[in-house]
Amino acid sequence: MIRICSLLSSAILLLSACDVRSQQSGKEPMQIITQGSFAVGGTKLVKPGNFDVQKALEPAGQTLHGDHAYAFYQVPVNAKKYPLVFLHGAGQSKKTWETTPDGRDGFQNIFLRKGYATYLLDQPRRGEAGKATVGAELATTYDEQFWFTQFRLGNYPDYFPGVQFPKDAASLEQFYRQMTPNTGAFDQNVIADAISKLFDKIGQGILVTHSQGGGPGWSTAIKNANVKAIVAYEPYSGFVFPKGELPAPIKSSGLFGELKGAEIELSDFMKLTKIPIVVYYGDNIAKEPTKIWNSDHWRSGLEMAKLWAATINKHGGNATVVHLPEVGIMGNTHFPFSDLNNMEVAAHLADWLIEKKLDR
Amino acid sequence: MIRICSLLSSAILLLSACDVRSQQSGKEPMQIITQGSFAVGGTKLVKPGNFDVQKALEPAGQTLHGDHAYAFYQVPVNAKKYPLVFLHGAGQSKKTWETTPDGRDGFQNIFLRKGYATYLLDQPRRGEAGKATVGAELATTYDEQFWFTQFRLGNYPDYFPGVQFPKDAASLEQFYRQMTPNTGAFDQNVIADAISKLFDKIGQGILVTHSQGGGPGWSTAIKNANVKAIVAYEPYSGFVFPKGELPAPIKSSGLFGELKGAEIELSDFMKLTKIPIVVYYGDNIAKEPTKIWNSDHWRSGLEMAKLWAATINKHGGNATVVHLPEVGIMGNTHFPFSDLNNMEVAAHLADWLIEKKLDR
Numbered sequence: 001m002i003r004i005c006s007l008l009s010s011a012i013l014l015l016s017a018c019d020v021r022s023q024q025s026g027k028e029p030m031q032i033i034t035q036g037s038f039a040v041g042g043t044k045l046v047k048p049g050n051f052d053v054q055k056a057l058e059p060a061g062q063t064l065h066g067d068h069a070y071a072f073y074q075v076p077v078n079a080k081k082y083p084l085v086f087l088h089g090a091g092q093s094k095k096t097w098e099t100t101p102d103g104r105d106g107f108q109n110i111f112l113r114k115g116y117a118t119y120l121l122d123q124p125r126r127g128e129a130g131k132a133t134v135g136a137e138l139a140t141t142y143d144e145q146f147w148f149t150q151f152r153l154g155n156y157p158d159y160f161p162g163v164q165f166p167k168d169a170a171s172l173e174q175f176y177r178q179m180t181p182n183t184g185a186f187d188q189n190v191i192a193d194a195i196s197k198l199f200d201k202i203g204q205g206i207l208v209t210h211s212q213g214g215g216p217g218w219s220t221a222i223k224n225a226n227v228k229a230i231v232a233y234e235p236y237s238g239f240v241f242p243k244g245e246l247p248a249p250i251k252s253s254g255l256f257g258e259l260k261g262a263e264i265e266l267s268d269f270m271k272l273t274k275i276p277i278v279v280y281y282g283d284n285i286a287k288e289p290t291k292i293w294n295s296d297h298w299r300s301g302l303e304m305a306k307l308w309a310a311t312i313n314k315h316g317g318n319a320t321v322v323h324l325p326e327v328g329i330m331g332n333t334h335f336p337f338s339d340l341n342n343m344e345v346a347a348h349l350a351d352w353l354i355e356k357k358l359d360r
Numbered sequence: 361m362i363r364i365c366s367l368l369s370s371a372i373l374l375l376s377a378c379d380v381r382s383q384q385s386g387k388e389p390m391q392i393i394t395q396g397s398f399a400v401g402g403t404k405l406v407k408p409g410n411f412d413v414q415k416a417l418e419p420a421g422q423t424l425h426g427d428h429a430y431a432f433y434q435v436p437v438n439a440k441k442y443p444l445v446f447l448h449g450a451g452q453s454k455k456t457w458e459t460t461p462d463g464r465d466g467f468q469n470i471f472l473r474k475g476y477a478t479y480l481l482d483q484p485r486r487g488e489a490g491k492a493t494v495g496a497e498l499a500t501t502y503d504e505q506f507w508f509t510q511f512r513l514g515n516y517p518d519y520f521p522g523v524q525f526p527k528d529a530a531s532l533e534q535f536y537r538q539m540t541p542n543t544g545a546f547d548q549n550v551i552a553d554a555i556s557k558l559f560d561k562i563g564q565g566i567l568v569t570h571s572q573g574g575g576p577g578w579s580t581a582i583k584n585a586n587v588k589a590i591v592a593y594e595p596y597s598g599f600v601f602p603k604g605e606l607p608a609p610i611k612s613s614g615l616f617g618e619l620k621g622a623e624i625e626l627s628d629f630m631k632l633t634k635i636p637i638v639v640y641y642g643d644n645i646a647k648e649p650t651k652i653w654n655s656d657h658w659r660s661g662l663e664m665a666k667l668w669a670a671t672i673n674k675h676g677g678n679a680t681v682v683h684l685p686e687v688g689i690m691g692n693t694h695f696p697f698s699d700l701n702n703m704e705v706a707a708h709l710a711d712w713l714i715e716k717k718l719d720r
Contacts, residue, residue, distance in 0.1 A: 029392055029436075033390075035390070037455055044533075053509055057506060062505045063502060063504045064501065064502045064503075076389075105396070127453075127488040129540070130540035131537065131541065136497075137497050144424065146416040156416075157411075177402060177428050180489065180543075183541055255416065255417060
């Protein structure tokens with residue numbers, strides 16, 4: 001029996017030759033060697049005093065573990081050397097990278113099928129990593145038409161012409177429901193500390209960030225040399241420059257006003273010049289200043305990204321900014337990886353990983 | 361090429377014969393046909409007024425979607441007819457069912473390998489389903505030594521002799537970090553509504569609950585005939601009885617005091633008599649009233665469960681209470697499904713599913 005099992009197992013390996021068909025039909029099973037989840041990083045606080053089991057509802061002497069990240073990982077058969085570690089953006093969780101609002105495969109499944117191990121994070125104080133060392137007051141906020149516009153589905157209630165977002169009500173509802181609140185204040189250092197601990201645990205890998213995750217992404221790569229590359233989708237805030245090289249703030253009619261970079265030590269900045277970095281932006285971003293605030297908000301982000309990449313490269317680095325419409329990929333929102341054309345967006349990233357020899 | 365792929369795919373099916381070896385080594389890949397996530401159920405609120413895209417940070421006319429559940433699902437090849445739908449307990453998320461605190465497979469992987477599709481839920485106002493229609497104030501709470509004791513790892517700092525929980529510090533840290541707060545008040549009806557919507561979407565299945573999930577579990581089965589069976593690990597509150605048949609409260613030295621059932625209409629109660637139900641409790645639960653509060657807390661739960669099952673069965677139902685030590689499974693905490701002997705705990709459940717013909 002064991003002999004038969006062994007032979008069959010070998011046969012499975014041959015199935016990798018069927019990858020092309022697999023991706024077309026989506027019906028071949030994914031071969032997952034192992035999957036699971038864990039908390040990583042974080043802080044432990046202790047209340048002064050001595051714990052008395054007969055007064056167990058009193059805090060004296062009790063602990064509070066918080067500010068860790070949560071990771072769900074999957075490793076496919078014959079996984080490539082570097083796993084992809086995915087960090088969501090503001091108001092999001094690892095759901096960002098899973099099923100799209102209209103029910104198609106997100107980057108989680110797409111890159112598993114391409115042979116990459118995946119780690120999907122809930123950052124500290126978000127989602128299943130909700131336990132925090134700081135309190136929070138959660139208010140009910142009516143803001144979904146703002147997010148529709150901010151995230152460039154269109155100018156509510158109008159979708160942008162040709163936008164790569166499904167226009168049925170059920171998909172939009174899924175999109176709204178995938179937001180989930182902070183359970184403690186956003187803190188870039190707390191997040192970068194936890195993700196750095198993740199890279200201590202798993203070893204070398206590639207960090208893929210979205211939006212607000214960009215800032216913690218750069219910080220993580222500065223902290224931890226196990227970050228072998230960064231892929232950043234639509235970062236806005238958090239761009240770092242060497243002391244003395246900070247560009248002027250970029251004015252914008254966006255609702256968050258002008259966009260500033262931040263100064264760091266040159267020695268830290270130089271760590272970002274040692275790894276390949278690609279930064280992606282979608283469509284409907286203005287080329288010149290405009291009063292259309294969503295379009296202008298992301299114009300300031302894209303302009304800052306270009307200044308930043310130029311600074312990286314001036315110091316000997318290897319950073320590329322890809323404005324997707326300029327390479328013929330049209331109509332993307334702030335979430336290119338879950339848009340209707342996300343297979344095309346993924347293919348562009350896969351090619352970049354091959355070009356940088358990160359796909360071995 | 362396609363012919364070869366087809367032959368190889370057929371070969372994979374034969375691998376199910378290797379299940380025993382697979383579970384022992386844990387090294388054969390899991391064959392996942394499809395996996396993904398979605399929000400389900402919930403409420404939509406609208407702020408009075410008209411949305412003006414030029415005043416997009418004002419709430420007028422904007423919406424708030426909240427109170428949905430989040431589900432992550434996986435379907436293995438040759439999946440059995442009924443998926444298992446897993447609902448966590450108080451202060452937990454779907455993490456409960458994933459990797460154990462010491463890094464072994466949880467029920468997610470164990471039952472995928474047994475051929476069941478799995479749906480893991482974050483209930484409304486928890487984890488990645490954090491968006492709520494009510495506000496919340498989150499305080500930092502020092503209470504982990506309480507939970508150590510309440511969840512019957514032992515009487516802190518002592519572990520129970522023979523307890524099925526790993527005694528290394530890293531495992532205990534993982535256990536503490538898997539808790540995550542409510543982002544809105546616990547509401548059994550909100551939870552049951554969302555899970556009932558899940559069963560509308562996926563069709564017939566088996567609901568597996570833990571602890572505080574028990575109450576929403578009974579409510580879901582009353583709401584939705586697609587719930588074909590319930591498996592409840594260590595339910596405490598939420599037992600329902602027909603009007604006029606409510607037992608007296610059970611006094612306890614547990615820190616939550618006496619335990620009461622709740623009255624519902626007989627016509628609703630009768631729906632619980634139409635499906636097989638099994639309720640499991642672990643070890644270190646007192647047989648008689650005791651001042652050891654954790655042991656006595658769960659004594660009241662176990663006693664109430666027995667009264668409840670007797671009432672179900674008196675009305676023609678099919679409910680079983682399994683006190684694990686009485687069937688020779690010793691040392692379990694409040695989390696039998698992630699304890700050191702969780703393969704044995706899973707085997708007992710798998711046998712029950714076979715006995716009830718729920719494994720087809």
